[in-house]
Amino acid sequence: MVSSPANKHLVDEISGWLRVFDDGSVDRTWTGAPEALQLMSSVPPHSDPIDGLSLIDLPGNPTLRFYLPSHLLPNAPILLHFHGGGFCISHFSWLMYHHFYANIARSLPAIVVSVQLPLAPEQRLPAAYHVAFQALLRLRDATPPLTSLAHLTRVFLIGDSSGANIVHELSVMVGRAEEKEPGFWSPIKVAGGIAIHPGFVRSTPSPSEMKLEWETPFLTLDMLNKFLALALPEGAGKEHPYTCPMGKLAPPMEGLKLPPMMVVVAEKDLIRDTEMEYCEAMKKAGKEVQVFFQTDVGHSFYLNIFAVEEDDVTRKRTQELILAIKDFVDRH
Numbered sequence: 001m002v003s004s005p006a007n008k009h010l011v012d013e014i015s016g017w018l019r020v021f022d023d024g025s026v027d028r029t030w031t032g033a034p035e036a037l038q039l040m041s042s043v044p045p046h047s048d049p050i051d052g053l054s055l056i057d058l059p060g061n062p063t064l065r066f067y068l069p070s071h072l073l074p075n076a077p078i079l080l081h082f083h084g085g086g087f088c089i090s091h092f093s094w095l096m097y098h099h100f101y102a103n104i105a106r107s108l109p110a111i112v113v114s115v116q117l118p119l120a121p122e123q124r125l126p127a128a129y130h131v132a133f134q135a136l137l138r139l140r141d142a143t144p145p146l147t148s149l150a151h152l153t154r155v156f157l158i159g160d161s162s163g164a165n166i167v168h169e170l171s172v173m174v175g176r177a178e179e180k181e182p183g184f185w186s187p188i189k190v191a192g193g194i195a196i197h198p199g200f201v202r203s204t205p206s207p208s209e210m211k212l213e214w215e216t217p218f219l220t221l222d223m224l225n226k227f228l229a230l231a232l233p234e235g236a237g238k239e240h241p242y243t244c245p246m247g248k249l250a251p252p253m254e255g256l257k258l259p260p261m262m263v264v265v266a267e268k269d270l271i272r273d274t275e276m277e278y279c280e281a282m283k284k285a286g287k288e289v290q291v292f293f294q295t296d297v298g299h300s301f302y303l304n305i306f307a308v309e310e311d312d313v314t315r316k317r318t319q320e321l322i323l324a325i326k327d328f329v330d331r332h
Contacts, residue, residue, distance in 0.1 A: 014226045017089050020121060028089060039305065042093040053102050062131045064138060065092055067105035067112035068149075075151035077191070077329050079104065080135060081114045082170075084161030084300060086199065086227025087128055088120050096303040097160075100318070108326050111150050113139065117166075120231035125242050132170045140188045153189040156329055157259075160300055162231075164198035168245055168261075175257030192332045194325060196264040197299050200245065200274045201228065201238045221270060244274075246281035253285035260288040262328045264321065268298035292324045
């Protein structure tokens, strides 16, 4: 967090979320609705189980947070998680992520590993992808007790919003490393990817996206555009492969080695059409992809713990999503 003294000049701002100054410093002090602050509060680690779950932080490059259920079956799967936030905001310790991924860890049951990601504009893409790759290397080189608890050949990549972009890009990087050096990832194997509401965009929004923007003013196309302008490499547009992996600038999907993928799409997500375009491109390329479409909810709805607790539809859709993730993991 930084202040904004008189000798600094504001050069960019995303209302409520961050301000960028001419010296390159960034202020991420939340200035939006006060009730949202609790969702952004950090959950501290705890080695003693609470509600059947231990939370262990492993400092390093990068720092990892392990969700360890008390009642873990032998050879449990691992879900390597990448948080969202337009590559510019958010933290793996926030309550909004803890609530959902703790539920997943207990429900599957599985070991969930969340990754501390670098943020743009201080560290633009591909910095987050490189850190995600390093996180997977940390799992590959893991020592007991992880190796005795987990099924290392059943590692799943999972991410929300921009974190789902990381799921795709890291899957590509995993395949390329294996093709270049067979056995590179041994003893682990990426068994699947789970991309929840991926932040894929096009330069021109569709008519339905424009309509949904009007219906969901808390997540506007203008906000997405500003996040991406700060996150993408200098001079890159929205058709860049990082945000449009099915576009003309991206490598042909037919030539990519990808694991089975589950893509979660929400009816009221303002970028749902682009997400569906990604799924269709995957199918056309002969890739294994399962689309899980949910009605009556919007982008990252399940991260709002207040809505999950108080709204019947949000609670029901969240439960359905966790069951769908469990089914996907169980089948792979």
